[in-house]
Amino acid sequence: MRKTLEINGERLQRRIARLAEIGAIEGGGCARLALSDADKAGRDLVCEWMRELGLEISIDAIGNVVGTRAGRQPGLAVMTGSHIDTVRTGGRYDGNLGVLAGLEVVATLNDARIETEYPLAVAFFTNEEGARFAPDMMGSLVFTGVLGLDDALRTVGIDGSTVNENLVRIGYAGDAPTPAVTPRAFVELHVEQGPVLDYGGIEIGVVESVQGISWAEIEIHGISNHAGTTPMALRRDAGWVAGAIIHFVRELANEIGGNQVSTVGRIEFFPNLINVVPNRATLTVDLRNTDETLLRGAESRLDTFLETLRVAEKVQITTRRLARFEPVIFAPEMTGRIERIAQAQGLSTRRMPSGAGHDAQMLAAVCPTAMIFIPSVDGISHNVLEYSHPQHIEAGANVLLSVLCELTGSA
């Protein structure tokens, strides 16, 4: 490993700031929902940078973009990357950092005129967030063949339009085949999005696993009625049932403890009027655990509770699974490599699970994969106040550089 080879932290920060101007929202964050006009503008900018850096761009039918730097020999590329779509109230680092740090690694290699043995590819995957289209991590799911292309393309988003319509509209329905050719290895740099590294004063998280995720949409049908004249005992109040579910899922997470988290992030009442008992309510439940057995237990206890509510409240309840991912364990040779390199650079490290889902967990099914985390101040994420210190961004990108140099055979 060339000890003197280092990325240019200021150049990386400039790219992060420039990309954050697209879909910028008050407070310094970004709103670039997948396949929106803002997402298109972000994609165009990153593709322009890829071309400037001499990368050969390929785009597949779900809109995943891969920019490849040739190696001394052809064959499977070592891949890095992440995503550039955001939630509606997202920050500027989530996803973007992994993609732009990949470009920064390429720029560093270009500047030093380093040829690698194997090709090096930087990718950004479509709709990692799932904030507009479910499931999340859609691009990497199709890339690795877990989700069929047609199923993904016909997905209807929260605004009623399909993935396919939007891909065509923004000009990112490409012709590279899916599932894609398997990379030689995959490494993703990402902000932690949680408080563990920041509160622990640790510089680099060596991600060993990813939490399993269970997303469900629950729809309750009761009977709408007058809020003043209907005795409590005669109500079939879909809104109250929704409230009882919100109340229950926190108790569930607290009782299971450990890594278990639960969130009700979305809700709607119908007709949604102050003086009408709601006849319909929909809400989403997001359950996560690093232990598949515990996660299944949480799902099962929620199902039992819904059945109890159905009988007691005389309502209909239907549950639609929006996404389900089992916990993923990363390849030990990859996590060991990241840990060794970070420590050799004088950085403090912690082995940890990822609380969020990432494209890397899809890649883990097809090639040796791991992730590098850097601290998120106060663990704030999916929020315009998301922030990571420049020195941590630089440290993370330098670890990524060295890991990629080793994997591509340039070290």
Place this chain on the structure above:
Amino acid sequence: MRKTLEINGERLQRRIARLAEIGAIEGGGCARLALSDADKAGRDLVCEWMRELGLEISIDAIGNVVGTRAGRQPGLAVMTGSHIDTVRTGGRYDGNLGVLAGLEVVATLNDARIETEYPLAVAFFTNEEGARFAPDMMGSLVFTGVLGLDDALRTVGIDGSTVNENLVRIGYAGDAPTPAVTPRAFVELHVEQGPVLDYGGIEIGVVESVQGISWAEIEIHGISNHAGTTPMALRRDAGWVAGAIIHFVRELANEIGGNQVSTVGRIEFFPNLINVVPNRATLTVDLRNTDETLLRGAESRLDTFLETLRVAEKVQITTRRLARFEPVIFAPEMTGRIERIAQAQGLSTRRMPSGAGHDAQMLAAVCPTAMIFIPSVDGISHNVLEYSHPQHIEAGANVLLSVLCELTGSA
């Protein structure tokens, strides 16, 4: 009292059916939110009928419409009426029945060429439902001088437009003075909107009182964050707090018991995404009781609970009172008159409170007032399935006819 004088039930049903065509929604109900285009069309139709019946129409600055049939002597009119606005998923009887039965009484007097001693007026009041603009019963509040005209006119509705804009737009900003000249007496015929008469097999409800109503909008500010990476203990989840409030207000109603009811009919989360802990939630709480002391107790216990939540969950909570009406007791000479007349017509009666708010409760502050209820099948209300049997509608309108004949001095 002329024993042979009876209203024409079929003619009344035809008017009900014709008015229900305006703003008709699937299932046989109506959506004529106050001051909407559909409300304007309904108003135009009722005004046309008023003119056909020879009534002199006056419209005041809040859009209340009064059609007056002259008496043998000038002076204060005996008034009947109700409202023709509906909730978004309303039935065809709520409000409309009281207005159209008033017109049917006029038609019956016209057909029989009966002159009354005092004038007889049929009114419909603006925005009784409050489903678009708060407070509800806005028209009768201004009519009786409890609410100032300017305050009412500048009220902003759920779609962001004001009462004044909409009144001007639909052409119902009239010039009759508010507060209005006090009527001699006021009688309102209405469907019960609850199950008491139907389940009890009673034909006529003699309404002695109206439940007090307390409407509040609660807004919770927490912190949005990633649903996967934020430990449960570190969350400031505005959505969870909303769920806890929904859960609490039912417990509150059950503990207080008696007439106490509570409803959360409206809710919104922000940003309302599946994988983001909500940073903001708004919801409405509707509390009602016939006993002012118990109602105040319910409000106070809700406030205490909100304070507990504020501290425990580290969120901000603001409460905005949207409406507050104390319970109302109707004039005994009026309720006695209704009871006597109904029983003389061979109808079964029950003295009862009203669970819903009505324009009559505002009029009760300025003149002798009471209400006549007829059964609602299964108590279903604010729902397209709302239904009252034709024989009950006819019976109620005949009681109204006799009561108005007595009060106007034509009996």
